[in-house]
Amino acid sequence: MISKPKLLALVAAASLSAAGAGYFYTHRAQPAPAEGTASSAPGLGGTATAQSQQQAIAGQLGEVLAAYRKTIVLLADEKSLGEGEKAQANRVGQGLFHDNQLRIARADEALAALAASPDSGRFASLGALLDYIEADPGLYDADRLAFRELLQALRGHVAKDGSLPAIKLHKRISEDMDALAEIERNYDQEIKQIFGRFEARGIELKRERWEDYVARLKKLYSREQILKEYGVVLPYPTPPAPPAAAASAAGAEDGEIFGKSLPKKTVVLTFDDGPHKRYSEEIAAILKQYGAPAVFFSVGRNLGSVDASHQAKLNSGAEVSRKLSAAGYTLANHSYSHAQLSKESGDKLRAEILDTDLLLKAVDAGRSPLFRFPYGARNGEGLAALHKAELKSVMWNIDSLDWADPVPASIAGRVLQALEKEGRGIILFHDIHERTVKALPVILDRLVAEGYQFAGWDGSTFKVAQGTPAQGQAAAAPVSAGYGNSWAIVIGIDDYAKWPKLQYAVRDAQGVRQTLIDKFGFAAERVVTLKNGEATRAGILGAFHDRLAHGGVQKNDRIFVFFAGHGATRKLSSGRDLGYIVPVDAAPDQLATDAIPMTEIQNIAESLSAKHVLFVMDACYSGLGLTRGGSSSSFLRDNAKRIGRQMLTAGGGDQLVADGGPNGHSVFTWTLLQGLGGKADLNGDGLITATELAAYVAPAVAGVSSQTPAFGSLPGSEGGDFVFELPAETEFLGAATVQLSNDAIALNSKLDVRLDAKPDGKPDATPAAVTVKDLHGKEQAITPPPAVPISARQLAQRANDRGLQLYKEKQYAAAEAQFTEALKLRADFALAANNLGFVFYKQERYPEAARWFENTIKMDPSRAIAYLNLGDATARAGDAKRAQGAYKTYLELAPNGSGAAYARQQLEKL
CATH class of the missing domain: 3.40.50.1460 (Rossmann fold)
Known part of the structure; x- marks a missing residue:
């Protein structure tokens, strides 16, 4: 059994990897990747035009993978690196990462074009690219995480096509995304058993050990060579500076803020590279739960553009930033294009700074004067430009490496370990990654438990708010569910x-x-x-x-x-x-x-x-x-x-x-x-x-x-x-869904009488005190905790989960209200749409049910159960033709599914 601290940071903990985590398992034999070789290109599929597009995308995927692997090699053995070597590796690694973001964006555009092409060979070509990601013998499981964002985007592109081949492809990509989640968990938990089964075409887990993966990558690349390619040759180590000089260098904060002069056990939370249309708001919702202030360093092009007459033209990202500002979070400047400003000068350098400042002022006239140089790369001219614009450089002394590390647990472990050493500081996160959203609650729970305070920008300095939670909210931080084991x-x-x-x-x-x-x-x-x-x-x-x-x-x-x-x-x-x-x-x-x-x-x-x-x-x-x-x-x-x-x-x-x-x-x-x-x-x-x-x-x-x-x-x-954290329910209601027995429903109705539930079934935000006995028979009043603020996405999930409980108790009207509430909170919530449809179905309201099953299919076109439900609803509504089409599509998507025999029987009747 591996202890939690020995779980590897997926990009930076090879030094801890000796404990191992078990070997890979596969359902079918696969040849091992050849030592010292890169992965092979995907095989060709489709027409000549589609094949040409596929070959171009394959080359882009190879570049994405190479940069991803190089980042891992750069940051492996993190603990053994000297401060200078670590700083250079981080700087080059960040450059590799941001260059790779551009590669991923270009590959995404190419995939979107191929998916939207009228060429009949597009599905074969996309399938060949998936074959490469799923089963190429030259790929390790950890390699496949490099393609996660692209697969997620491709699923969205394919969803726009309602044809049966597109629906099948959408289903296949969804299965691959599930497999990637399993791969992430392989490195996130101490798991010895074989993981869940996947369909033959999907990604199959081999359970490789992380140290074996890193060792093989080191045969392909060396840190020294990667640094050299990016213009860095590390000098031989020099003797340590005298204590006085070293202390001066470490503590210097004149002109720039690093966080080293903060009070002991005080941290500043900062998030770079946004705003992001989903993750920025989810991060803000988490921060609100803990009453924690934060600074969001925005990239200007994510907010809008500046025309030739120096007028700001805002885009949809600006609305995200407005919401952050309205919630009390600090908006700050992270340059316009995320360029390496130490290599820029003159008008280009000033535009990177001033154009973003102009956009931020258009979002919020009270924007902060804080600026962060991309990659931390700055020069004298850049610092002078900041001074002239009355802006202040903010650096960091705790790097979460969430820009490179795909595993939330290792991100959290790295931050907490660094804070244990530093005792205080400014933490660098990025609000453009799902992994940051997952890691943040774990980090905040531990910081609260260990007595850390969160400092926010008060207009002139970073300061801990006294007496009240951050952002002036009355709500307290939530009960911690961030346990170890x-x-x-x-x-x-x-x-x-x-x-x-x-x-x-x-x-x-x-x-x-x-x-x-x-x-x-x-x-x-x-x-x-x-x-x-x-x-x-x-x-x-x-x-x-x-x-x-x-x-x-x-x-x-x-x-x-x-x-x-x-x-x-x-x-x-x-x-x-x-x-x-x-x-x-x-x-x-x-x-x-x-x-x-x-x-x-x-x-x-x-x-x-x-x-x-x-x-x-x-x-x-x-x-x-x-x-x-x-x-x-x-x-x-x-x-x-x-x-x-x-x-x-x-x-x-x-x-x-x-x-x-x-x-x-x-x-x-x-x-x-x-x-x-x-x-x-x-x-x-x-x-x-x-x-x-x-x-x-x-x-x-x-x-x-x-x-x-x-x-x-x-x-x-x-x-x-003691705290239990409820998992999100994922069940799509269907004919196979089991409801409670009559005696269970009867008892539950008696149990719930005292709750005085409102007709909509919603819990109260401030539950009343309840009188219970102690073991001496004396009465005592206990008060459940007040509700903590959560995001609209979380509220939608909770409403769906309550609806599922009510459905199983055959309380259809109350269940309908809950699924409706979930859709009001999240309009694209396919799970709630299906479940609402099935509530209508159980009440024999077949036309309404069919409409909601069709809505479900629009939101998630590869959801097989929705086609089976649609077939049942349209058949009972008397529309045999639509029912036949729905049952046939279900069988195309799930020929061996649990409802396959039933669907065939229904087709024979129609």
Whole structure:
């Protein structure tokens, strides 16, 4: 098992790669790439004209790949490089990267032209290019990440063509994008098992080790040669400067700002190269959640142009910047064309600076005077031009390398490691990459947990805002879900020898285990499961002590403990109750020696090094003093810093667990699983805290049974709250979608009565306080956390997910409202469009359903299930011809799909 810190930064951690991550796997044998050779060109397909276009694009792909590989070689062994060599490698690497962005743009234009061509051979030529990316023996898995942006763009180009060959090609590209996501995860997680299967034509994963990949690239290129090609020859090392001189050089900030003079544990977040039509706003939404200010250094041509009379003409990118400015973020200048200004002079140099300043003033008259030289490359003339324009140069001392590193986890690790060394500084990010969006929450969670402050530009300097979150927002930072590893102990005992046997406990434990793994991403090997005879006293305590206390749990991890079995209460001579959990081998008259007292659970909880621990006990007992659970805005801001030790129990000592819930679960565990399914997200922010879980489960269970669940914090807790992060639902509704049984729906309707849900099913932004019991039977009020601000895209996903829950409970009107809300928030949301259509279908509103399935196909033309749904809707609406076409298209896209036999049967009937 590889520890998280040893996972490689995909472009800059070859020095850490000795641990390895397993070998590649493939479904069919593939020859290994020849040592010292580059990949071969794709084979030809299509007509002569299409072949000519294909050959030109193939050459561009080769150039993109070569630059990508050179960047990796430049930045490999990052830790072993001296400061001078690292600085030169970064500078040349950035040049390679930005040159490659232009190559990718040219290749994208060529692909768009080929996809839009009337030439009948275009599909064969595009298919040949995909063959190269998917299966060329000269490509390594990591190589294929170089083509991710191009594939994403090509999918959009192909979507404009409604022909069947285009739809098939769109489907193939979508499968390739899924495969690239798997490749990214290969380097992002500690995974030993073989990854998911892909269709024969798609990219097949070989599971190569990163160090082998880097070693082979070094046979193709050397860092020295790459630097030389870009005009750099590193001198021999010189003796270190005297301490006084070195200190002066390191701390100099006169005239330029590097971030080294910031207060300790203070950072400035900066984002270059935007604005980007999607990622800039998503980054702003994340920053808003944390109350963190930031500076967005804009490239002028992304905002508009300046005509001969020096008038600014803004484009759509300017609207993104206006929104950033309105939200309180700082707009700054990053030159007009991202040229290397150290090589420019005269009018060209001044135009790069002043034209962008003019565009920024047109966006926001109060734009900041901050300027960042592209690549950090500047000269005396450039600095003088800034001074004359009353602008100020801002550099950085923490480079995330997100411009080169495709893996979010390694970007986060690099930033945190650099900050551990520097202690403060200006962090360089780019708001033009999806990987930055993914890495940012992980970084911010850790910075908050470690007590860092975020400084913003106040008009004259970088300063930490006092007293209120950044941008003047009342909202606090969200509860941190940025854990390291997730661990669990899940125990279920039915087969007691000396206690009454139970019927549901083992199934409860299995249901919780699968939810943790399938829904919340707990690694199966970190979920310790003890059933029946395995759950002896020694086995349970051994799981805590051997698997957790001494099994590698780190301070930023979380631990979830679930117990389903008998609980018991013994009255002590002092009159105080003491609760026990009952192992499978315990005797009723030997509780003191055979059972596990709650005091021992408390001691275990305090001994664990994890940040947050949550015990959920599907057993009834008393005898554990819990402190009050609660929530406030201050709590939310500090949650990432605070230790949390919490417990939720099924009931009090004089109560019996109510079995007989749906699907073979107890009522308590069924309610718990419904809460974890999304119903306990009371504020709608996509996070379920232990407090929210208790606020949903406790009153719901008490309302349908004689149990009164209890909740609180164990001694030693510092107020931290355990967090589950809800994954986005991706299910396209169809005939195969399973809905809940009638008894499950009936119980859920009773459980949800107390929620007083509004007709539209939306959660309240500020959930009310809920009264629950502690284990002494006393009442306490707990308040779920207030909602945190999230982007429209996230809100749309949450609305879709609520709609899916409601559909499965056959609440069609409420589900329709949620899917409609999702589409209002995100007009191109194919998943919500399909799901809305299927709600209409279930209500026998076939014409409306057909229209929404057609809308789905327009948004995502290769979505096979939408054609199957369209066939059903049009057939029932009496339009046999359209139904036949839809069923045939489904079979073309998914000849072996789960609905293929059904589609053929329907065609025979029509």
